[in-house]
Amino acid sequence: MAKVLIPTPLRQYAGKHDSVELQGATVGEVLTALTAQFGDLRRHLYTDEGKLRSFVNVYVNDDDIRYLNKDATPVKDGDTVSIVPSIAGGTAGVAGVDAPPATLSKEEILRYSRHLIMPEVGMDGQLKLKNAKVALIGTGGLGAPLGMYLAAAGVGRIGLVDFDVVDFTNLQRQVIHGTKDVGRKKLDSAADTMQDINPYVEIDRHEVALTSENALQILKDYDFVVDGTDNFPTRYLVNDACVLLKKPSVYGSIFRFEGQATVFAYPGGPCYRCLYREPPPPGLVPSCAEGGVLGILPGVIGLIQATETVKLILGAGEPLVGRLLLYDALAMRFRELKLRRNPECPVCGDHPTIHELIDYQEFCGVPNQTHEPTPAEGEIDPVEVKAKIDRGDPFVLIDVREPHEYQICRIPYARLIPLNDLPKRVNELDSADEIVAHCKSGVRSGKAVDFLKQAGFKKVRNMKGGILAWSDKVDPSVPKY
Amino acid sequence: MLRIEKAAWDAMVSHAEKIFPKECCGVMVGVDGVVKDAVPLSNVYTGPQEDFFVMDPQDLNRVDKEARARGLDVLGVYHSHPNCDAYFSKRDLEHSCSWFSYVVLSIKNGRFDHANSYRPDFDQKEAPKEELIYG
Numbered sequence: 001m002a003k004v005l006i007p008t009p010l011r012q013y014a015g016k017h018d019s020v021e022l023q024g025a026t027v028g029e030v031l032t033a034l035t036a037q038f039g040d041l042r043r044h045l046y047t048d049e050g051k052l053r054s055f056v057n058v059y060v061n062d063d064d065i066r067y068l069n070k071d072a073t074p075v076k077d078g079d080t081v082s083i084v085p086s087i088a089g090g091t092a093g094v095a096g097v098d099a100p101p102a103t104l105s106k107e108e109i110l111r112y113s114r115h116l117i118m119p120e121v122g123m124d125g126q127l128k129l130k131n132a133k134v135a136l137i138g139t140g141g142l143g144a145p146l147g148m149y150l151a152a153a154g155v156g157r158i159g160l161v162d163f164d165v166v167d168f169t170n171l172q173r174q175v176i177h178g179t180k181d182v183g184r185k186k187l188d189s190a191a192d193t194m195q196d197i198n199p200y201v202e203i204d205r206h207e208v209a210l211t212s213e214n215a216l217q218i219l220k221d222y223d224f225v226v227d228g229t230d231n232f233p234t235r236y237l238v239n240d241a242c243v244l245l246k247k248p249s250v251y252g253s254i255f256r257f258e259g260q261a262t263v264f265a266y267p268g269g270p271c272y273r274c275l276y277r278e279p280p281p282p283g284l285v286p287s288c289a290e291g292g293v294l295g296i297l298p299g300v301i302g303l304i305q306a307t308e309t310v311k312l313i314l315g316a317g318e319p320l321v322g323r324l325l326l327y328d329a330l331a332m333r334f335r336e337l338k339l340r341r342n343p344e345c346p347v348c349g350d351h352p353t354i355h356e357l358i359d360y361q362e363f364c365g366v367p368n369q370t371h372e373p374t375p376a377e378g379e380i381d382p383v384e385v386k387a388k389i390d391r392g393d394p395f396v397l398i399d400v401r402e403p404h405e406y407q408i409c410r411i412p413y414a415r416l417i418p419l420n421d422l423p424k425r426v427n428e429l430d431s432a433d434e435i436v437a438h439c440k441s442g443v444r445s446g447k448a449v450d451f452l453k454q455a456g457f458k459k460v461r462n463m464k465g466g467i468l469a470w471s472d473k474v475d476p477s478v479p480k481y
Numbered sequence: 482m483l484r485i486e487k488a489a490w491d492a493m494v495s496h497a498e499k500i501f502p503k504e505c506c507g508v509m510v511g512v513d514g515v516v517k518d519a520v521p522l523s524n525v526y527t528g529p530q531e532d533f534f535v536m537d538p539q540d541l542n543r544v545d546k547e548a549r550a551r552g553l554d555v556l557g558v559y560h561s562h563p564n565c566d567a568y569f570s571k572r573d574l575e576h577s578c579s580w581f582s583y584v585v586l587s588i589k590n591g592r593f594d595h596a597n598s599y600r601p602d603f604d605q606k607e608a609p610k611e612e613l614i615y616g
Binding site for chain 1: 502504506526529531532533534535536538539541542545548549554555556558560562563564565570572573576577578579580581583603604605
């Protein structure tokens with residue numbers, strides 16, 4: 001005889017016994033005897049097909065029968081058979097049993113009437129929008145039209161991620177912020193505009209830089225992720241996080257007069273790493289701050305992203321999956337490139353090698369701040385440059401910016417030799433002279449210094465912080481751009 | 482209907498707040514639909530515990546035995562949803578056991594926000610809400 005312990009909630013179906021002595025040579029036989037004696041117990045332990053329910057674990061003494069012989073596990077006289085449920089759960093899973101709000105208020109019906117009268121959206125579609133949760137990374141150039149139109153369209157919950165502050169150079173394109181917002185947190189400024197457009201939208205403010213440590217935690221609560229950032233580490237981070245969380249990510253990028261958009265991490269579709277397995281070497285692709293951007297461009301690309309986001313929520317039309325849309329504002333042309341999921345992709349492929357988020361700063365070759373002591377050698381402070389000019393020290397100051405930048409502002413003593421022209425004009429310089437190079441912020445002049453050193457120049461230094469620092473430290477009348 | 486006495490309720494809330502931002506889990510014991518005691522258990526899930534929990538069946542077995550010895554029953558289990566509403570998620574449903582009441586505590590930014598109790602069915606298809614009185 002084996003003793004079967006009946007768990008508390010099942011005792012009511014087992015004649016209120018807390019244990020029952022039963023005959024049987026195996027676990028299967030003992031349980032059959034149990035359910036034969038107490039018929040009501042059967043449906044609590046077995047499915048209609050006669051299999052033990054997935055949440056039922058059976059132990060003989062202290063051993064789980066799954067690791068013994070399952071049903072055929074032998075039972076001896078005096079053994080104790082315990083029935084123990086397995087209990088697990090968690091927040092993940094978009095579809096809760098708690099039904100989301102199933103109606104629109106009178107005011108909302110009025111607000112969304114132009115959507116409601118289109119059968120492609122209608123009441124069902126508008127409710128999908130209302131119940132949708134979208135994470136928007138960045139409230140800058142792309143984030144501005146995205147935030148405003150997604151709010152206006154009635155996306156119920158929008159999570160904004162940004163830690164930046166509005167400055168004057170943003171206003172040429174980031175239309176979610178106004179002149180009065182300069183100096184405010186972008187998060188607050190964007191949320192105010194969105195809330196003004198549509199007070200029915202719930203806005204989560206995540207005032208952080210998205211990192212490997214917080215990305216999964218932040219993004220897991222949203223159905224879709226829209227990437228409005230313009231740097232490689234964040235782009236790879238968002239991509240990998242979306243693949244790991246199985247959430248589609250709506251991608252857009254902009255530079256000067258050209259933009260791109262597509263949807264990544266859609267089931268069966270490619271991801272950013274299928275397109276670009278590795279980032280370009282740091283410094284090769286200039287950012288918008290370095291290369292400039294037509295202010296209207298992010299409006300066009302951001303609204304393509306907004307359109308795709310709304311289509312994904314509605315399940316309408318043909319999503320921009322497996323197609324990279326290219327936009328050229330000067331030619332006013334759109335083109336499409338086919339993208340395929342790469343079965344060898346390290347994150348979304350058939351045998352992924354990346355199972356968790358990595359250090360994206362390191363991956364993209366961006367030095368970590370902690371490992372970056374200021375390289376005093378080879379650099380010179382603008383204040384010292386000014387002192388050299390005032391003292392009449394013999395040295396050559398070269399400005400390696402472009403001619404159109406030189407038109408905006410200049411340092412009177414400087415000679416313009418754009419970085420790209422430097423190789424063919426290097427003979428204008430004398431390696432015996434002391435040379436200082438400057439640009440807008442110090443990046444391009446750093447390259448110029450490297451180039452000159454390789455060409456055999458010994459006494460070359462980079463003016464730290466470029467003409468922007470000159471304006472801050474030496475001559476505030478020089479405009480910043 | 483499930484009623485949770487104040488001492489047990491306070492223990493559940495403080496357990497959930499302490500474990501935040503991870504998910505906590507535990508067992509509720511009592512008699513006749515009234516929870517007298519909350520027994521915190523370890524979350525033994527080996528992956529990220531921010532959105533998933535697993536109870537060790539041996540722990541559950543031990544609590545069941547101890548409750549019996551005191552003349553009490555295991556009435557249900559509880560777990561927390563960090564920075565998330567207290568709905569019964571798809572994952573909850575997929576791993577649910579129809580024998581128990583499931584109390585879900587929503588903890589937002591480390592503080593208790595709200596709670597609900599559910600009774601999942603045998604087939605893990607539905608989990609109707611049940612009335613929950615606490616404190």
